[in-house]
Amino acid sequence: MDENSLRWQARIGSLKWLGLLMMVGAGIGLVLVVGDLLTALRNPGEPQSVTIQQVVDGSINPNQYVTLEGFAMYDTGYELTEDGRVIEKYYLLVDEISGYLLVVNASMPNTSDRELDWIRLVGMTHDTPTDLRQIIREDFAFYRQEGFVTTAELYIAEGEKPSGIAETAALSFVLIALVIVGAIPFFFPTTVFAPKPMELVTVDPSPSKKKGSGVSATGRFIKLKKVKPTIEIGKRMQKFTRAVANIIPMEKGDLVVYIHHVVRYNFIPVSKTHWGVFLNPRDVQVAEPGVQYGWTDRPAVQINYAGKDNKPETLLLTFNKVSDQAFFMKLLREKGYKIGSGISSM
Numbered sequence: 001m002d003e004n005s006l007r008w009q010a011r012i013g014s015l016k017w018l019g020l021l022m023m024v025g026a027g028i029g030l031v032l033v034v035g036d037l038l039t040a041l042r043n044p045g046e047p048q049s050v051t052i053q054q055v056v057d058g059s060i061n062p063n064q065y066v067t068l069e070g071f072a073m074y075d076t077g078y079e080l081t082e083d084g085r086v087i088e089k090y091y092l093l094v095d096e097i098s099g100y101l102l103v104v105n106a107s108m109p110n111t112s113d114r115e116l117d118w119i120r121l122v123g124m125t126h127d128t129p130t131d132l133r134q135i136i137r138e139d140f141a142f143y144r145q146e147g148f149v150t151t152a153e154l155y156i157a158e159g160e161k162p163s164g165i166a167e168t169a170a171l172s173f174v175l176i177a178l179v180i181v182g183a184i185p186f187f188f189p190t191t192v193f194a195p196k197p198m199e200l201v202t203v204d205p206s207p208s209k210k211k212g213s214g215v216s217a218t219g220r221f222i223k224l225k226k227v228k229p230t231i232e233i234g235k236r237m238q239k240f241t242r243a244v245a246n247i248i249p250m251e252k253g254d255l256v257v258y259i260h261h262v263v264r265y266n267f268i269p270v271s272k273t274h275w276g277v278f279l280n281p282r283d284v285q286v287a288e289p290g291v292q293y294g295w296t297d298r299p300a301v302q303i304n305y306a307g308k309d310n311k312p313e314t315l316l317l318t319f320n321k322v323s324d325q326a327f328f329m330k331l332l333r334e335k336g337y338k339i340g341s342g343i344s345s346m
Helices: 003-013 016-042 052-056 130-138 140-145 165-187 322-334
Strands: 065-082 085-095 100-105 117-127 154-158 192-195 215-226 232-244 246-249 255-265 268-279 284-293 298-306 312-319
Touching (some): 003 284, 052 065, 052 100, 130 140, 246 322, 284 322
Antiparallel strands (some): 065 117, 215 232, 215 312, 255 268, 298 312
16 A cells, blocks of 8 residues: 555545544534424425414323414513613413413514514424423412413423524535544544654654654553552553553663653643563564654554553554654664564565
C-alpha cells in the first residue's frame, strides 16, 4: 500500500472525536425530525374538524392538526414570563353551550389588542408542559364553580401546522447521511505505522520545536504503585495513545518506557499516576524502524514483545526528530535487542 493511502487512513482515523460529535448532533436532530415526520404522516393536508368537548374528553390525541370553534377569552389565561417579560401567553377558548373550555397557546404573546369574539381556531394539539399542567389542575375547582369542564393534559397551539412530508423526509435523509459520515472514522485505525529502513526515514528533518522528551508512546501500560526510591509494579493495565513518555535505561539491558500521567480540571492537577512498559532483550521479538503516518508524519519504532502472561503486545514509540529515532535504535542494538530491517513483509 502506498504512503498516501496509509497517510489518509491515519488522518481519517484521527477524526473519531469529530465523527462522534457529528453522530451525536445528527442523531439528536434525527430523533426530533422523525417525530415531525410521523406527525406529518398522521395528519391530512387539511385540519380535522373537532369540538372542544372532543379534545377535553380525550377523543383527540396529541400532535393532531385540528380546527374548532369557541369564544376566545384573550384576557383570561396563563402567562410564561422571563426577566419580567411575557414570552408566552395562553388564553381560554370556551364553548358556553356545552360547558367545556380549552387552554390555547397564543400565536403572539401580546393579546391585549385582540377583541373577545367567537372564532374558528386552527392549530395543533400538544401535551401540556408539566408546570402548566399543575397550574391548570389547581384551577379545576374554580372552573367547576363557573360551570366549565376542561383538561390539563392537552392544549392547542394556535396557528401551528404539521411539517411538510417532503421537506421533513429530505431533512431526515440529510441527517442520516451525516450519521453515516460521522461513523466513517471508526472504520479506520487511529494509529498507522509502516516499517521503513532507517536510511529512508527522512520525515521532519528540521530541529523539533516541541517541548518535553520528544517521545510519544502508544500501547498498553501497567500502573506503577511507586517510582521512588524503587519502582513497584501494580496490576492495573491501561491503553495510552500518543502519550508523552520517557525512555529510562535499566540494568542488564532492560528499558522502561515511563509515563507520568496528570489529569487536570480547569488547569488544576487533580490526579497524578505513573505507568510503565518494561522491555528486555529476551521478551522483545523485534524492534522495527519506520514511520507513523498522520497529518504530520513522524519517525517511529514499533516494538513487538511478550507482555504479562506472555501475551503478545505492541508498543509504538514516535519521535520528533529522525536523529532521536536513530539514537534509540542504536541504544537497542547496543543492549542486544533484535532489530528489524524496516522492510515490510507485505
